[in-house]
Amino acid sequence: MIEDTHVSLAHGNGGRLMRALIEEVFARHLADPALDTGADAVPVALPAGEIVVTTDGFTVQPLSFPGGDIGALAVHGTVNDLAVAGARPLYLTLAALIEEGLEIARLESIVASLAGAARAAGVRVVAGDTKVLPRGQGGGIYLALTGIGVRPPGCGLGLGRIETGDAVLVSGPVGDHGIAVMLAREEFGLSGDVVSDAASVLPLTAAIAVLPGLRFMRDPTRGGLATVAHEIARGAGRAVELDEAAIPVRGTTRAVCDMLGYDPLYLASEGRVVAVAAPAAAAAILAAWRALPEGEGAAIIGAIGAAAPADAPVLLRTRIGGARTLPELESDPLPRIC
Template identity: 65%
Template structure:
């Protein structure tokens, strides 16, 4: 095998691996904390003296590069967003890469460069990493995992246990863009479109909401989409979530592809949206704050939490009602 593709020896702890780490990973991810020779890295004290928060996520999206992102930028956004919706400011990430033997090194470098760019934009640094190389035929090219560390203000209490009957449900922008953008990038469907994934850090949005009195709970609707977040609310609280279908922002192109292929956009992954539950009287203020940000311009109040049976009810355009069932079969695998 030539020098332009990954070999098993790139994973063995010896000279090839050192070269790969230095020329691809360390070069793009360079920061004062990253020390590719250390077993563990010391984290400087994080501002504010709040609560240290941690989260982790794996990434197996196919294709690895898609309109609006790559598996690399997604691995930053996914983990940054899990910290952000928990009310934390993201600071540090660690990175695991599982790479298939024969992988094009130039492509790996593009992906790591896009990861580095996303990290810079989200103001997080990669402080530690690990690389494994697997034999040809395993891994589907590349999997990544990231673990994030952040800090949440001591007083901020958010959670499913704080959701009350009467609360309003908001979403920060159109749903399903990421799912459909990735789907269109798969050649198997023979479709093309202009649609970009919504993948981005939601920290500006969550930060805008965090100081709002009456903020109960935030979550980013990834795998399983908006509907799955709402089911989690029902299951945890025993309350009903009632949605106003006409209020839910869905891009025309997303709706069109969904209709063509039989998908429901409410079950498709977003990677740059926030679902927020707020005390009803604070909903207009929450909406104003979201809409004031470029990413939140299309935010909407989409429903409410109510006493009643623990299910998700969709009030349709024509005045009917439909129960949204919990997801069983995977409508669109390998989306994140």
């Protein structure tokens, strides 16, 4: 039984209160027989295939925003890193750093949201740890998750497989997550109906992972589409040419960006996929994505060029027929969006 309404330092000391918090909040919502809260380390059964791992920290502020909260976001962010690597997510581990004074009810809601997102993605939380941070040193709660997944041997996705002439696609409008979180902060006196795109991208990656000609996938989170374009250019050693008119951006997101001077190409999406594919495969990928509710806004947005000039590897062809280089992100437009 949790006797308190707020988290105290004693909930992190290893004793009775910590055990109650773990059993009544974490274990109860996660409800997985493999989550043995009395074990130092737990066995996991792994199927045949190539095992892949990823890890991610989550510090989003505010903890809840239209379309999600830090619990679901953490699952989606971790699962998505496995999904874009061509893997099926199997297991998660969860380290929670909780600030003294966080309402237990708030914590429960976050853990329930996390548990629901994990169930929906078919992934099991098998190990956890909680620490309590002194009041004023924790931003409410931080989460760090590690994901373990499996993919077919020789999956063959990677930056090194990208060739000149390949097509660049995105599964839907970009920047909604960044703007939704920013509006939820209410720092700018703006309100709007932008909902975060945060979601599992597993339906999107599973639909195209089997298609021949797929070279590479990535979710455009921190730093947005422009940052993924730079990662592609650097990893592939080739220019990335994006077509501004083809890049989907929702009207409300664009309006907020225009008002505040943000560029949506640098804002995070947490439920989109950028894919690079052989030109002959692009139409099939587009069709596969558009057949899904998650991918109805998908578009071909550019192509891979020849060897990239080191100082300007990402080019944006503008609506008015010109072209400009997209610089690598420098200062932080919207911190703590994930």
